[in-house]
Amino acid sequence: MSAKLAISKPKEGAAGKTGTWRTFKPVVDMELCNKCGNCERFCPDGTISKDFEIDLEYCKGCGICAEVCPKKAIKMVREE
Amino acid sequence: MAEIPDDEYILKTTSACAGCSIPLCLRYITKAAGPDTVLVIPACCTSVIQGLYPNTAVNIPIYNVAFASAAAVASGMSEAFRAAGKKTNVICFGGDGGTVDIGIQALSGALERGTDFLYICYDNEAYSNTGMQRSGATPLGAATTTTPTGKKEFKKDLDAIVNAHNPVYMATACSAYPVDLYNKVEKALSIPGPKFMHILAPCPPGWRYPSDKTVALGKLAVQSGMWVLYERENGKMSLTGASKAAAKKRIPVEDYLKAQGRFKTATKENVAELQQMVENNFKRIEKEVEGIC
Ligand SMILES: Cc1ncc(C[n+]2csc(CCOP(=O)(O)OP(=O)(O)O)c2C)c(N)n1
Ligand code: SF4
Ligand code: SF4
Ligand code: SF4
Ligand SMILES: [Mg+2]
Numbered sequence: 223m224s225a226k227l228a229i230s231k232p233k234e235g236a237a238g239k240t241g242t243w244r245t246f247k248p249v250v251d252m253e254l255c256n257k258c259g260n261c262e263r264f265c266p267d268g269t270i271s272k273d274f275e276i277d278l279e280y281c282k283g284c285g286i287c288a289e290v291c292p293k294k295a296i297k298m299v300r301e302e
Numbered sequence: 303m304a305e306i307p308d309d310e311y312i313l314k315t316t317s318a319c320a321g322c323s324i325p326l327c328l329r330y331i332t333k334a335a336g337p338d339t340v341l342v343i344p345a346c347c348t349s350v351i352q353g354l355y356p357n358t359a360v361n362i363p364i365y366n367v368a369f370a371s372a373a374a375v376a377s378g379m380s381e382a383f384r385a386a387g388k389k390t391n392v393i394c395f396g397g398d399g400g401t402v403d404i405g406i407q408a409l410s411g412a413l414e415r416g417t418d419f420l421y422i423c424y425d426n427e428a429y430s431n432t433g434m435q436r437s438g439a440t441p442l443g444a445a446t447t448t449t450p451t452g453k454k455e456f457k458k459d460l461d462a463i464v465n466a467h468n469p470v471y472m473a474t475a476c477s478a479y480p481v482d483l484y485n486k487v488e489k490a491l492s493i494p495g496p497k498f499m500h501i502l503a504p505c506p507p508g509w510r511y512p513s514d515k516t517v518a519l520g521k522l523a524v525q526s527g528m529w530v531l532y533e534r535e536n537g538k539m540s541l542t543g544a545s546k547a548a549a550k551k552r553i554p555v556e557d558y559l560k561a562q563g564r565f566k567t568a569t570k571e572n573v574a575e576l577q578q579m580v581e582n583n584f585k586r587i588e589k590e591v592e593g594i595c
Contacts, residue, residue, distance in 0.1 A: 232361040236353025237317035244320075263480060264517055266326035267315040272308065280314040284321035284506075285514030298514075 235280075240267070244283030246298040248276055254295035261287035261296060306484055307333050316351040316359045321513025323477035323503035323520070324348055327424055330480045331393070332362055334487035339391040340365060340379060344372040344405055346397035347431040348424075369404045372396050373412035376419045384418060391420065391491050398425040398439035402460045413467035413496045420490050420497040423460065426505035434508045441528075442579075443572030444564045446508075452567045456579065461500055465534065470495035473533035473542075476502040478520025482543045486533060493535075502529045510563025522558040524548060527580040530587065539590045549588065555580055 230236075250261075255274060262270040269281040276287075288296040311332035316325045324347060332339070341364045343349055349366050353359045367375045372394045380392040396405055401423035409421055428446050429435040436446040438458035445452050464472055471490050475483040483501065490497040504519040506512065511519060523529035524544045531545040541549055555577045559565040565572075 228355060230353065230356050230358035232313060232359070233353075233357040234313045234359075236313065236357035236359040237315055237351070238354075240315045240317070264326065266318070266322055266324075266329075266477075266516070268310050268312055268325070268329055269314055277314060282315070282320035284516075285512070286321055286517055289514040290517055 239279055240282050241279045244281065244301055246283045246285065246300055247278060248281065248283070248287050248296050249299050250274060250276065251295045254293045256293055258292060260290045260292065264290045306481065309333060311361045313359045313361055317353065318347065318351040319507055319513070321506045321516045323426065323505065323516055324351060324424060326477045326480065327483060327501055327503060330484045331422065331487050334484045335391050335393060335491060337362065338389065339393060342367060342372050342376045342379065342392065342394045344396045344400040345369045346400050348395060350431060369400055370408055372400065372405050373408040373421055377412045377415060377417045380417050380419045394419065394421045396423055397430070398423060398427060399429040399437040402438040402458050410467065413464065413469055413498070417496050418494050420499065422499045422501060424501045424503040426503045426508055428508050430505050430508045442576060443568030445567050446564070452572065464498045468537065469498050471533070471535055472498040474500045474529070474531055476520040476524060476529055476531065477504065478517045478524070479531065479543055482531060511561060515561065519561060522553070522561060525553045526555045526558040527552045527584060528555055528558050528576070530583065532587070541587070541591060549584055552580070
């Protein structure tokens with residue numbers, strides 16, 4: 223007897239385009255940013271790159287990046 | 303401070319709620335463990351956030367297993383890897399319900415057999431995946447869907463139970479301190495034998511706070527002493543990070559409780575009892591750190 227094992231393969235977007243969940247989006251003011259790295263470090267979903275670009279296709283809009291930014295360089299702006 | 307690798311093993315993105323602690327913890331656990339790792343996951347939020355079959359957001363092999371079996375499965379897996387001469391890390395990643403209540407006998411057995419693995423319990427203090435029912439890890443006074451007027455019992459002291467097995471390494475961590483978490487996972491995996499970690503993992507819908515406050519809440523937990531960051535290596539305990547300061551000076555427990563909707567129905571007596579619990583804990587911990595007990 224043999225059973226088929228359900229195996230999933232790693233893939234970006236495995237949970238869909240989670241950017242559609244957002245009601246507020248993070249907007250970075252690069253003039254204020256001192257590149258401390260806190261936002262990238264604490265983003266639960268890894269949607270902030272090492273150059274502090276936010277991937278809005280996947281960012282869920284949790285607001286943690288804005289909350290942990292010591293320079294208040296990230297504003298959460300209501301989605302249209 | 304360790305140099306944290308840029309590699310990301312959690313692909314964009316899991317389906318965890320916005321602001322969830324789990325993917326934040328997994329990012330740093332997998333950075334510390336690296337690709338030669340298997341995660342063993344019992345039923346919990348982490349089973350469902352991986353994505354939709356046949357895809358997964360986790361770029362590390364995962365074995366999703368039945369609730370009570372995680373540590374037993376990991377035992378067999380670790381034995382098989384070692385017998386084949388492989389050093390592959392075997393890490394169980396289970397919720398509080400799956401560890402403190404349901405998986406505790408398998409965990410006890412694996413620790414007692416000296417299994418070469420790391421068991422990580424991420425603790426969101428309720429059965430979150432099924433709608434926030436109380437668990438043995440829910441704190442006194444917290445409202446859940448099965449304790450709508452607040453839990454009447456204290457949180458079960460899982461760490462004392464694990465400590466009674468004399469693991470080679472055990473530590474606590476919190477999603478608000480990812481570097482501390484990374485360092486502890488890295489250290490745990492460098493030591494052969496049974497290791498255990500307990501991570502406080504704030505959950506926005508379960509604890510009823512806005513999703514941007516996950517890191518702030520974890521910090522309040524540590525600063526108030528409601529959660530203590532420490533590690534025990536071969537029985538020798540030391541406080542780590544922000545808990546060193548909290549051992550000397552703490553914010554009131556109430557500051558942590560009032561930031562969460564789940565404690566809205568907590569009574570004055572609950573608050574006083576939790577504050578007393580924190581004071582007693584630190585008395586005991588200070589003695590242990592000084593080597594008195
Ligand atoms: C034997 C069994 N009983 C019940 C369930 C339903 N169930 C799935 S996840 C879950 C909650 C797990 O809680 P916890 O371990 O704390 O993890 P969390 O969901 O909070 O991340 C429950 C009750 C199940 N999958 N298997
Ligand atoms: S946290 Fe703020 S200051 Fe630091 S890198 Fe991010 S945007 Fe810049
Ligand atoms: S809002 Fe949340 S998900 Fe989006 S970039 Fe900031 S921390 Fe990441
Ligand atoms: S219910 Fe809580 S633990 Fe589960 S995915 Fe949502 S935030 Fe995370
Ligand atoms: Mg739980």
